[in-house]
Amino acid sequence: MSDSFSDRAVEPSALLSGTALDGLTRAKPSSMGVDADAIVAFLNDVEAANLDMHALMIHRNGHVVTEAWRWPYRAERPRNLHSVAKSFTACAIGLALEEGHFRLDDKVVSFFPEALPEVVDDRLAAMTIEDLLTMRVGHETTTSGARWRGMGTSWTEAFFRIPLAGQPGGAFLYTSAASYMLSALLSRATGETLHDYLKPRLLEPLGITGETWDVGPDGINPGGNGLWAKTADLLKLGILHAQNGVWEGKRLLPAAWVADATRSHVESGRYGYHWWTHPDGAYSARGVFVQLAVVFPEHGATLAITGAIKGSAKLLPLIDRYFPAAFDAASKDGADARLEAKIVEWQKEDAPVAWKEGYLRQPQPKGTIDGSGVRRFAMEPNAQGIEELQFEFTDSECTFRLTDADGPHVIVAGLGRWIETPNEMPGSDLHHNYHLRGSPVVARACWLDASRLQMTWIFAETAFRDTIVCEFSENKLVFKREVNINSGALQHDDVTGTLRA
Structure with missing residues (x-):
């Protein structure tokens, strides 16, 4: 049964009261030496640049001083953190080294003799765990998580068959294959998945709950992606490192590991052990479409951001403009109140975001196929395998049904209002190859x-937002589907259908 989102919506002020849920304490920005006006200016600049930022949390000196979620993203929702998972993986490697499961100079091939090709290249034989950590594996091309998610055979065997172009330990090449192999060798050395290994050692002590981590064909967490956790959990990862591995008086990570992981190990000066390094001493965990934690260790501060932005290079200059300067500037009278007012506006359903402009104008109340009954269209052969589309309208809802070889898939959309339901639609090729079945x-x-009927589907635990336009003409239908952001195609080819008798 559909669930009206407007009936479940959380008031903006309630989003600021998550202390009991995430275990973090709150304080006014000015009380922690943070200039609230600088945060307002940052949010204004993000809006002026039409950057689709979904959430912001700022922590300093033991307190969350700012938190805000664009509608319909919320504090309690898990989020696909994409490559931020790599920095969690680095924590597991640091702990396993401390426990003596392996050494940085151990050879990768020594863990998987059964998965190796018949002839092992000398360069492959020389590859070490440290080479994986620093993304200097000598691979000819990068491997994205999206590519491997579409592969049902062994990812471990696939790793050892990636062509080499150089000597491991040489040139930097960012590749999720290296992160996968770190997870695989940790599982081989400990007998546990990466997720299970981290849970009692790091996740539970940090108060991270409800997280999930995808599993590949070999029963191994991808290591470089596939982690779903809340924005506050992303923030906690940064806070832990800002505090040199100590959490609530207990050491969770070795101090030496934190220092090594967050300093550059490559000639370009930008990458540590699965952390990105910055020239000013800051460092960051980054995921595609800007899932981001930036740590300012000299200021005891961390920013956590999620969004749907094509490339962190679009947002990082704005962060650099205001941070860490905001941690050094004195707050002016009324700054905290101005920030609170800005956040209230920022979180409203009708907040001025570029993609919502089509909904801010008055829509047509009725269309060509409104009315009682069901309209079914037989679709011409198409790349998506869509066999039939069906529309059923009430005064307040449109029930849309797409049928393909796997059967029917349904989304219920509110007419002039938003409705939240579990997703049943296919379309992983538009979503970085993630299958979002069951995701809200x-x-x-x-x-x-x-x-022309337009539907918008916001996948609220992700960066993805699909726009569907259905054009009706007599007994014909043209079905158009596109996505706001993706690593691959941004739209499907149009599909044409004919009304069934």
Whole structure:
């Protein structure tokens, strides 16, 4: 049964009261030496640049001083953190080294003799755990998580068959294959998945709960991606490192490991052990489409951000403009109140975000196929394998059904309002190759004019937002689907159908 999002919506002020949920204490920015006006200016600049930022949390000196979530993203929702998972993986490697499971100079091939090719290249034989950590494995090309998610055979065997172009320990090449192999060898050395290994040692002590980590064909967590956790959990990863591995008086990570992991180990001066390094001494955990934790160790501060932004290079200059300067500037009278007012506006459903402009104008109340009954369209052969599309309208809802070889898939969209339901739709090729079945989708439909129905599907635990336009003409339908952001295609080819009798 559909669930009206407007009936479940959390008031903006309630989003600021998550202390009991995430275990972090709150304080006014000014009380922690943070200039709230600088945060307001940062948010204004993000809006002016039309950057789709979904959440912001700022922590300093033991307290969360700012937190805000764009609608419909919320504090309690898990989030696909993409390559931020790599920095969690680095923690597991640091702990396993401390426990003596392996050494940095151990050879990768020594862990998987059964998965090696018949002839092992000398360069492959020389590859070490440290080479994996620093992304200096000598691979010819990068491997994205999206590529491997579409592969049902052994990822471990696939790793050893990636062509080499150079000597391990040489040139830097960012590749999720290295992170996967770190997870695989940790599992081989400890007998546990990366996730299970981290849970009692790091996740539970940090108060991270409800997280999930995908598992590949070999029963191994990908290491470089596939981790779903809350924005506060991303923040906690940064806080732990800002505090040199200590959490609530207990050491969770060796101090020496934190120092080594967050300093550059490559000639370009930008990468440590699965952490990105910055010229000013800051460092960051980064995921595609800007899932981001930036640590300012000299200021005892951490920023956590999630969004749908194509490349951190678009956001990092704005962060550099205001941080860490905001931690050195004195707050002016009323700055905290100005920030609170800004956040209230920022979190409203009708906040001024570029993608919502189509909904801010008055939509048509009715369209060509409104009314009682069901309209079914037989679709012409197409690359998506769509066999039939069906529409059923009430006064307040549009039930949309897509049928392919796997059967029917349904989304219920509110007419002029948003409805949240578990997602059933296919379309992983538009979503960085993630299958989002069961993930919450917030959906709305409106008539752009008498013949064009538009639906928006917001996958609220991800960066993805699909826009669907259905063009009706007599007994014909043209179905168009596109996504806001992706590592691959941003739209499907149009699909044409004919009304069934």
